[in-house]
Amino acid sequence: MPHLLEVQGLTTVFAGDYGKNISVDHIDFHVDKGEVVCIVGESGCGKSVTSLSIMGLLRKDGAVMNGSVLFDGKNLLSMTEKELDQVRGNEITMIFQDPLTSLNPVFTVGNQIVESIRRHMHLSKEDAKMRAEQLLLKVGMPDARGTMRKYPHTLSGGMRQRVMIAMALSCNPKLLIADEPTTALDVTIQAQIMKLLKELQEETGMSMILITHDIGLVASTADRVLVMYAGQIIEEAPVKELFENPKHPYTRALLDTVPTIRDSADRQLISIPGMVPESYDDRTGCRFADRCKYRRPECDNPQKDYGFGVNHKAKCVVMKEGGIML
């Protein structure tokens, strides 16, 4: 069966003071129908730029230099703005970390959902209103009718994110891209929103790309995980395999940063030493090498994807040669 989304060789650059900076560097991945794919990595790895490139939402100083993005067989990168507008909000929708920046402060929640429904579906105002209320109920708003009359700033962060999810689902998208949807929320609300997203995804059968820096969130939500580092996908595996058998030292380090209930009280919080490089255009070898305790001379050679079993690959030559015990 063809993939719902197939990204090949996607490369995105931004204009910098000294020329172009590569932000996303030749990445390949796919999403199947009904699948949840998580993109995980530290801040600055290129997760958001990947999703904005797919959606054609890069700001003027950014541009896709290479690659193709096939969605349901159509190349999104060669579409006109008008064609893309039809796909966005209709077939692919997105929710972001901070719903306040996406919701218009001067219109009521109801107005905005109704407007979004009517822009993409041929419904009368009354029918759109009914659908908006149903959607608010579906995303767990206790007083859907009352919420319709409220302005975004009067709602809590979790409620606002529910409104965004209702809007995103209003046109029965085939793919939902959720970019750090719970980062701005407190922990209990985070769990509720993740549970809601997973339930809605299962119920509707839509596909989902979940972007997060929190690998702990991934376990209960993803089918497959892509680990990004410095603009590249450095490991990809089904979620269980990734957690049980991580190959890239960066993935392992990310997993080590997640505290578990079994940790003793005096266990120190673990962080990954060093930082994601700001610019990685001139690096030929492994981009994580500077921070990696297993670095060897061969890490400075160009890296490729090595297979580690079914649907599992990672860019680590040392691991491929069986040289480290993680």
Ligand SMILES: Nc1ncnc2c1ncn2[C@@H]1O[C@H](COP(=O)(O)OP(=O)(O)OP(=O)(O)O)[C@@H](O)[C@H]1O
């Ligand atoms: N508008 C821009 N102009 C210049 N560089 C940019 C711009 N947007 C992103 N970048 C650069 O692209 C790289 C990837 O950024 P991106 O926002 O995709 O990271 P991220 O993994 O999503 O991080 P975060 O979780 O903090 O959003 C970073 O080095 C960033 O500085």
